[in-house]
Amino acid sequence: MGIVSTIFGVFGFGFGASIGLVLGYFMFIYTQPTDVKDPNVRPLVEQDSKSLQQLLPEIPLWIKNPDYDRIDWLNKFIELMWPYLDKAICKMAKKIAEPIIAEQIPKYKIDSVEFETLNLGCLPPTFQGMKVYSTEEKELIMEPVLKWAGNPNIIVVVKAFGLKATVQVLDLQVFASPRITLKPLVPVIPCFASIFVSLMEKPHVDFGLKLLGADAMSIPGLYRFVQELIKDQVANMYLWPKRLEVQIMDSSKAIKKAVGILHVKVVRAMKLKKKDLLGASDPYVKLKLSEDKLSSKKTTVKHKNLNPEWNEQFTIVVKDPESQVLELSVYDWEQVGSHDKMGLNIVPLKELTPEEPKVLTLDLLKNLNPEDVQNEKSRGQLVVEVNYKPFKDNNIPDGIEDANAVEKAPEGVPEGGGLLVVIVHEAQDLEGKHHTNPSVRLLFRGEERKTKTVKKNRDPIWNDEFQYMLEEPPTNDRIHVEVVSVSSRMGLLHPKETLGYVDIYLSDVVQNKRINSRYHLIDSKNGQIQIEMQWRTAA
DSSP states (O other): OHHHHHHHHHHHHHHHHHHHHHHHHHHHHHOOOSOOOOOOOOOGGGSOHHHHHHHOTTOOHHHHOTTSBOOHHHHHHHHHHHHHHHHHHHHHHHHHHHHHHHHHGGGGTOSEEEEEEEEOOSOOOEEEEEEEEOOSSSOEEEEEEEEEEOOOEEEEEEEETTEEEEEEEEEEEEEEOEEEEEEEEOSSTTSEEEEEEEESSOOEEEEEEEETTEEGGGSTTHHHHHHHHHHHHHHHHHBTTOOEEEEOSOHHHHSOOOOEEEEEEEEEEESOOOOSSSSOOOEEEEEEETTOOSOOEEOOOOTTOSSOEEEEEEEEEESOTTTOEEEEEEEEOOSSSOOEEEEEEEEEGGGSOTTOOEEEEEEOBSOSOTTOGGGGSOOOEEEEEEEEEEOSTTOOOTTOOOTTOOOOOOTTOOTTOEEEEEEEEEEESOOOSSOOOEEEEEEETTEEEEOOOOOSOSSOEEEEEEEEEESSOOTTOEEEEEEEEEOSSOSSSSOEEEEEEEEEESHHHHHHSEEEEEEEOBTOSSOEEEEEEEEEOOO
């Protein structure tokens, strides 16, 4: 009976399964869904931007974003140079990684970690686009978008407890948006002293991993864990504002240092021409050295005087007496509007004998073009006394002013905090609809500060300084800068209008200690504003 029951059971299962398959097939064929719609086919030009990005995810950034430039030439260059770049990058990676590995392995009781094979394969990375920032500092900031699907061969040998294990990395994919800063820019090849690299967002990293010859990434859950771990570790080390510094040369040797002091005495001016319609001019002199980032020095204003006498003395730091020149400009001071230039001239330092005072009578010129016929017109003369004193034995006296130096915070600064200094220098191409009397409004942590108002001027100069005593670095803060214009006339029609604004994040200031940049104003056609910020600490 047992055998008979088994036979009937097998036949019953086979018959039932056959009937089920036949019924399922006919139901699938003859019961079609009735709510199926025909696909909506439209030309690409009729698609919106979101749909296009879904259809074509690999559109280069220089097409989607006008801030990014197309750099096919760089991709071609990397493709041709890749065999040599491969070796150079691997050598640099070993140099950076070996000290870090040597520092970490004692914590895990590992005998050694060595690279058995390290090459990046034959497929070079490609750049989808690049954004370049211009600042008032001696630096170049670039943000390329990197995509690399390579075939590297990286084998690492780990030795511990008398055992040896090999780890192999294959099929690496990296999508990243680094910020590369070349600074400081120097007049020596390769024209920059250091490279600073930081990541603007967490990178996408994908790779294959073989441990002892087996595919370790096939272990359930390990692939995602390792991928997220690498993202977090890389982000902790290099996510902006943290950065990797690669020193190319000693910047102290490449950057020009002070080599002497130029003593300048502005004695007098003679036979100046009237600039004012009513009465005489109100002259003053501005002087500075070429290639110097420090602001110009100024004499006092001599009101209503065409033959003024100043007899005022100034000292200026000299860094290159062979190329620098002393620039002297005479201006007519105006209470309202911009000051008119009455004439200018220069004194090349290479024509001065060190330690020998020299009195010069300079004819004021319209410009420095020797072929300009306007320079033949008499504009008066300026008498100055100059004396260049070089430092002896490279001994630089204390108190010499440096354009890149950041002062220490004064006493009384909270421990761990500092002094945030904001200097509003100038603006350009401001344009109001009804009036242009610009002043700057700063809003930081709920506190409002204002500069003076410059009336009827599209290119105002303020040079106003504001200080904020803070108990901690403003790493996550920003400062709101707004240029406003207030009508000088009494009335309720258009009394005030905004000429543009910008929000500046302060993490860069904390990281670099000082930035001096020109910012494009939002809601302004062409307006720009130059602002310098310093983070001064007691250390």
